[in-house]
Amino acid sequence: MEWLASRVILLWGARRAGLAVLAGAFGALAQPPFSFVAALFVSFTFLVWLMDGSATAPGSGLFARWRSTFCLGWLFGFGYFVAGLWWLGNALLVDADEFAWALPLAVLGLPAVLAIFYGMATWIAGLFWSDGFGRLAALALGFGLAEWLRSFLFTGFPWNAIGYGVMPIPVLMQSDAVIGLFGVCALAVFVLSAPALLGTRRGMAGGLSLAVLLAAAHIGYGFYRLGQAPDIAAPDAGASAGTIVRLVQPVIDQARKMENADRIAVFEEHLSLSALPPKPGARRPDIIVWPETSVPFILTQNRDALARIGDVLQDGQILVAGVVRSEDAAPGQPPRYYNSVYAIDSQGQIVAAADKVHLTPFGEYLPFEDFWNEFGIGNIVDMPGGFTSGASRTLFTLPSGQVFYPLICYEAIFPDEITAAVGRASALLNITNDAWFGNTPGPYQHFLQSRLRAVETGLPLIRGANSGISAMIDGYGRIARGLDFDQKAVIDSTLGGSAHSIWSNYSRQTHFWLIIVTLVLIAGVSRLGLKIRLN
Structure with a gap:
């Protein structure tokens, strides 16, 4: 040496x-x-x-x-x-x-x-x-x-x-x-x-x-x-008490989501997976989770799509889906678009919503946009004017009383941006679409970083990803049940409880x-x- x-x-x-x-x-x-x-x-x-x-x-x-x-x-x-x-x-x-x-x-x-x-x-x-x-x-x-x-x-x-x-x-x-x-x-x-x-x-x-x-x-x-x-929650829900969450991992190629002709088919694939019956002897899921931007069109502009969701959901079920939300701007200005998550009930009604606050530079918005536009450079995500950042981090409250702390995609990598409001949540919710990066180290790195947010907060993590890795994770970072990368499937699992922790972010x-x-x-x-x- x-x-x-x-x-x-x-x-x-x-x-x-x-x-x-x-x-x-x-x-x-x-x-x-x-x-x-x-x-x-x-x-x-x-x-x-x-x-x-x-x-x-x-x-x-x-x-x-x-x-x-x-x-x-x-x-x-x-x-x-x-x-x-x-x-x-x-x-x-x-x-x-x-x-x-x-x-x-x-x-x-x-x-x-x-x-x-x-x-x-x-x-x-x-x-x-x-x-x-x-x-x-x-x-x-x-x-x-x-x-x-x-x-x-x-x-x-x-x-x-x-x-x-x-x-x-x-x-x-x-x-x-x-x-x-x-x-x-x-x-x-x-x-x-x-x-x-x-x-x-x-x-x-x-x-x-x-x-x-x-x-x-x-x-x-x-x-x-x-x-x-405590022992990690049993992977299969069975007839036990507790909230049953279904994660839908559709593995939709990113290029398909960008093609107008395929958008209805993509939407129907999500619905088909959501409607799969539970395993014999298991309860139906209470909450169904779709990944980030899983709906490939503006959902509020398509009442038939909301009705289709209502038809697929059984009474009392809630769909949590990643969407693009639009909002009218001033006259003569293009609409504002938000990377968001909706909760939709069995009547096809939107009952909760939250917007992404920390956007991805060059992907969802363009820093110094006027400068780059001079060279013909735009966002990777083709959205007029890019996405708009949400005004503040908001809790996501479902009709059942469950309160989720939403972290959309890349927001899960910022430990110090999780606010004190997380103390009122029953779980973290991380939806993402890592299909942009294919089967590379990126999705695996993102998964690890998301798991650490569960350890820090002591809250279980619900993670839904388009191509993977989707998983239910407890407050100690342990995987209760998950899907491999590129595995098109659904999993049903009980939402675990919080880990005992006396340490706050402060x-x-x-x-x-x-x-x-x-x-x-x-x-x-x-x-x-x-x-x-x-x-």
Whole structure:
């Protein structure tokens, strides 16, 4: 290890840059569908050694060191995000004639922008860099702050945050309920970087001991919390009490939904799946869930379609469906369109509705629209003027008294945007249409991130996806029942209860900042000690 560390520290030029990119790209294997957690240990070990060669290089000026540490993090981030997000280009191929030219922007351009945050992370770490385990705290500090900033700056995009890579299964998810995603990110980087101490020796005993303690606490708390949890709800509802939810996964190709000639057939496919009888001895579903934008036309402009829904539903049943909602604007202006979810009763009446609040840039709306229109560039979703953001996050209350907290598609990736109103909900509702991305890592990554929102809030999650992954998830992140990607089917399952949790979103944010302050103190003391020794 010492020989390898020395070789890495002394690298320069193209070899150094190439290793940084490769280290980042290899780390992306920790994200779904691979979930190879060990990849991050390798990535961050090499990143520490590369930082050793940049942050403390003798004879270099302050600005040169800052530039070197920033560029190192940017290269690492570029490799990580290209390897983890290349699948975004698949959405542009749905209408290839119109958008194929933009593939380089999605596959390389977005990762280049996101990599700036990791450049900031290593730059911050470089300010505190030392030669002991304090430099692990410095790197954890930088990445913790960078991932937090990435969640809201420029509308936010915390996709594939480092913390997700160390939470692939429920026993490893429970720490998220206490310290939140960004707290997990920060402490994970400390642990993931610890093997680097084997190659440089200084601070090895203290650093490895602390890393082992943190890892043991992470795993141990998971076993403790799941040990206190009730058995997961039986997959088949049977005649038991409780709300029965049917998830409809229709697996409709995105190109079909965009063709006018196929829209009625698409609608009828959803109805046919919804009308399937339950298994022998099982109760009929109380709630039927269709995925995001499952109705391929403006439902309120088609009274016959509402009547068809009423014909299919039995008395007392409710359909929860993803729709496009239109609203008249000022005279002479085009209507406003919203990505929404409706609840429709057995009379074909809309009894509840909620709009998507956090829209997807370049997909549902165009930032600086007038500028891009000058170049003939529009939204991926062909909607005049794009979608309009909902005014506020609203609870979704059904006639039965069930209260859902709606998260439409990509809204489920933002942990800090879940408001205090979630405390009044009985479940999270996440509907999505990941068919845009095909059978790539994207839908699997989205599924994991959605599951973590259930762990954080302690609420069961109802997740309906067009092509997958649809599932009923309990408040501990455990899958009660689910459908594989690209599996055209329905599942009926009992809606589980909430997980016991004393931690609110405010508590998690407070814990995150306590972690940040602690990392500053460790890194600062270590840096000060290095200066004293050098003097």
